[in-house]
Amino acid sequence: MMGGRQWKIVERVFDLSRQGLIMGVLNVTPDSFSDGGKFLTTEKAVEHGMQMAAEGADLIDVGGESTRPGAEPVAAEEELHRVIPVIEKLRPKIHIPISIDTSKAQVASAAIETGASIVNDVTGGRGDEEMLPLVAETKSAFIIMHMQGNPRTMQLEPRYADVASEVADFFRQQYARAIECGSDPMAIAFDPGIGFGKTLEHNLELLAQLEKIRVHDRPLVIGVSRKGFLAKLIGAPEMEARLGPTLALTSLLRSRGADVFRVHDVKENATALRVTEAILQKAT
Secondary structure: OOOOOEEEEOOEEEEOOOOOEEEEEEEOOOOOOOOOOOOOOHHHHHHHHHHHHHOOOOEEEEEOOOOOOOOOOOOHHHHHHHHHHHHHHHHHHOOOOEEEEOOOHHHHHHHHHHOOOEEEEOOOOOOOOOHHHHHHHOOOEEEEEOOOOOOOOOOOOOOOOOHHHHHHHHHHHHHHHHHHHOOOHHHEEEEOOOOOOOOHHHHHHHHHOHHHHOOOOOOEEEOOOOOHHHHHHHOOOOHHHHHHHHHHHHHHHHHOOOOEEEEOOHHHHHHHHHHHHHHHHHHO
């Protein structure tokens, strides 16, 4: 089902056919949709990063700019001020890779120098012309995400003729650009950007057609944790009500071929993933 898919993160190669990865979300922002301001101080953010690593996170994704629907852009200086001290203090305390969630090459560069080894770009390398060359030059792993529009406007009126085909075409285009710049194909992963310029129906179509959006047999990163479309599906707006559906999707999507799960509730999702994989091992 999952073949022998691997993801190279600097010197480490993760065998995703055996074990999917949990990516813990560490938002150092005052206005994140799920935990706005909760980990804004460096100390609290580092503490939370350590806790997620202890609870079973395989990767930590640090972000200093909210990309929730309607979010306003943040200046590079402010983003740097938020994330660099966190990465600097967290890096010696954990033994798992750190990802920088940014679309700015300046921020990615500083984060890589401080110890990040993955760049997670919501624009998939389109937001800053220096991003793809930087990722290649530093031999960083790269997550190419699809987003229609930008965070401020993306949910106003998303439209696609065929959402899965269009997302796959975007992945092919950005993959080719990344390779041209000198990136290692093994270091690239893709994220369909659930909720980023997509309606509820678009989200469901993408999740139902994972193999259609997989390009060059690269890993698929999925971020559904606590997202608004789950509230619509279950008819409950409370943030706490979204944990159950998130866990259900972690299990289901692993069985359908997803490789990396970007989540807020690490312990619960890691448990769901390991139980699912124990059963999948018996089915192969």
